[in-house]
Amino acid sequence: MISEEYIRLYGIDSDQEEQRIALTSGRVPVAVYGLGKMGLPLAAVYAELTGNVTGVDIDSSVVDRINAGVSPVTGEPGLDDLIASLTAEGSLEAVDTPTVAAATAAVHVVIVPTTLTRDKHPDLTALEAAVESIGAGLSPGDQVIIESTVPPGTCGGFVKPLLERVSGLSPDQFGVAFCPERTSSGRALEDIRGAYPKVVGGVDDESTRVARLIYDELSNNDVITVSDATTAESVKVFEGLYRDVNIALANELAQxxxxxxxxxxxxxxxxxxxxxxxxxxxxxxxxxxxxxxxxxxxxxxxxxxxxxxxxxxxxxxxxxxxxxxxxxxxxxxxxxxxxxxxxxxxxxxxxxxxxxxxxxxxxxxxxxxxxxxxxxxxxxxxxxxxxxxxxxxxxxxxxxxxxxxxxxxxxxxxxxxxxxxxxxxxxxxxxxxxxxxxxxxxxxxxxxxxxx
Known part of the structure; x- marks a missing residue:
């Protein structure tokens, strides 16, 4: 890992170019929470960019395999070799204790699953656990980015208040933004690197600025900034709603x-x-x-x-x-x-x-x-x-x-x-x-x- 002095991005008095160089040189430690089918490729692409990523997963067997240079995610072209290379050079390591990663990271990226309860209400249990762990190690100037698909309003109405409560920081001391994961199984690396434009929206203007700075470097495609985090969250679910309604039309015609x-x-x-x-x-x-x-x-x-x-x-x-x-x-x-x-x-x-x-x-x-x-x-x-x-x-x-x-x-x-x-x-x-x-x-x- 890079041993130079670490810096943070949110609310810091430094220009964009200085922050960009710090990010790409590894002086901005990144933690990615959730190393599943989408999370591990995301952590790998972040590690390619920064050379300083800690991946977090509560499954110790997943962590052990990654640290051994073996990808637990199959069916993703290029991922096996990339994980072996990144772990060998020290750009990516994995831990099973979220608070350990949170204590040192300046950028926290959450990509844990959001499921449904038996009565079809969103289950934010995994997101809540990740955010609480981040809050325990949150420092002034940190940026939290949610890539998990969530109900609109989650970043502003759930994530931000929870981080404030757990960390004890005031709301203007850290950033929260949403970047929808626009990735399909079997082409994750290609999608993350820029097959489609990235979308970012923060709970405040500074959160949006930092998210854009990061994804401008992570992606070789355009980065679209939207009005706020709730709009960005809606973009993701609206994409799914469109497909669901369109497929339903086709299926009804088939009937x-x-x-x-x-x-x-x-x-x-x-x-x-x-x-x-x-x-x-x-x-x-x-x-x-x-x-x-x-x-x-x-x-x-x-x-x-x-x-x-x-x-x-x-x-x-x-x-x-x-x-x-x-x-x-x-x-x-x-x-x-x-x-x-x-x-x-x-x-x-x-x-x-x-x-x-x-x-x-x-x-x-x-x-x-x-x-x-x-x-x-x-x-x-x-x-x-x-x-x-x-x-x-x-x-x-x-x-x-x-x-x-x-x-x-x-x-x-x-x-x-x-x-x-x-x-x-x-x-x-x-x-x-x-x-x-x-x-x-x-x-x-x-x-x-x-x-x-």
Whole structure:
């Protein structure tokens, strides 16, 4: 680590260029709290820039692997080599005690998960724990940046007051800003380094200035400053709301395909050749830790009803049931009752190639099939059997002779090589428009397209 005198950025009487040089030379110690799928790549990019980053994670096994030069995050091109290099040169180290990092850091970056409670209210437990730890070591001139997606108003109404209370500092002695994480699994380093413009907004003008200074150096793309932290928080959740509503439109159109007797996907794609139309494509449902959660972050903070966004959530949540209904309908046409059927579900993760099952539409789909009495085999080649929510079966172990139906929920690359000609006649429900031509011998129903 850099041994020269450390400096701080917020409210300090020094010019921008001096602060920029201090940041990039490692004289501004940075702590990144949360070393998960997005947090570790973020810490790595900060370490590339400053050479002086402490990563914080309460999981000691994660910390041990990072300090050994091994990335616990998989599926991110370039991250393995980058972690090995950064830890070897001392630019990045990890600790499992947040207060240790907070005591020395001048910039604190929080990227811990925000989940939902059982009754779908935002759960800020992880954020609260991180902020309390930061508050215990907060010094005058420190800057706190929240990258965790949070309900609008969190930085000003929750983070700032909590830091004041725990640290004992007055509100003008430290900065708080929000910078939305605009990153996708599988391309995290590329996204963080500047695939999209960065957005920053602070609880005061000085917080915004410091955040802009930092991200101007971190990103090779533009940095957009907005009016305040609440606006920046809203930018992030509005992006998710847009996608949720748009996907819901596509999924609702897919559900009327049989009434219209057309290929809805074809109609959508041709409609999108008009520049004012940009309809997404239908599918098996919306999963992951982002889009299904963000509407509730807004619902929780507003008094005005939001029937459009509420309906979009309900529509997207209904897609697993829609797939099941099509399977039951097609099986019945072949004189097979669902309670007598053996079905294989292909894909349990919410996205192909990403080992994440949070809010995956495959979960309620499997549960519904089991509730209806079907014998269900679940296949997912990228999931660890020990952590999967259902018992997993290797594809070659699925009883071919007894199989009546197949539902493709997640189009992993590994499924592209399935030889469908080797199976007896099946009812196949394709939730991703991804079954190959070799499936043509079967009764195939594609969401949005109909019979294949």
């Amino acid at each position: 009327i395909r049989d009434d219209l007797e057309i290929d809805v996907v074809e109609a959508i794609m041709v409609a999108n050749t008009q520049p004012f139309c940009d309809i997404h494509l239908p599918g098996a449902g919306v999963g992951g830790h982002c889009i299904p959660y963000y509407p509730y972050f807004v619902f929780d903070r507003v008094k005005t009803s939001m029937p459009l966004c509420q309906t979009a959530r309900e529509t997207n949540d209904s897609m697993p049931q829609f797939l099941v209904s099509k399977l039951v309908e097609r099986l019945a046409a072949h004189e097979t009752a669902i309670e007598d059927a053996t079905v294989v579900v292909l894909g349990l993760t919410y996205r192909p190639g990403v080992a994440e099952v949070r809010a995956s539409p495959a979960i309620p789909l499997v549960e519904t099939l089991q509730h209806l009495g079907a014998r269900v085999f679940v296949v997912d080649p990228i999931l660890d059997k020990a952590t999967a929510p259902f018992p997993l079966t290797a594809l070659e172990e699925v009883p071919v002779d007894d199989l009546d139906g197949a539902v493709l929920v997640t189009n992993h690359d590994e499924f592209a090589t399935i030889d469908w000609t080797s199976y007896d006649s099946l009812v196949c429900i394709d939730g991703r428009d991804a079954l190959p031509d070799s499936s043509a011998k079967h009764d195939v129903y594609v969401v949005g397209r109909g019979s294949k």
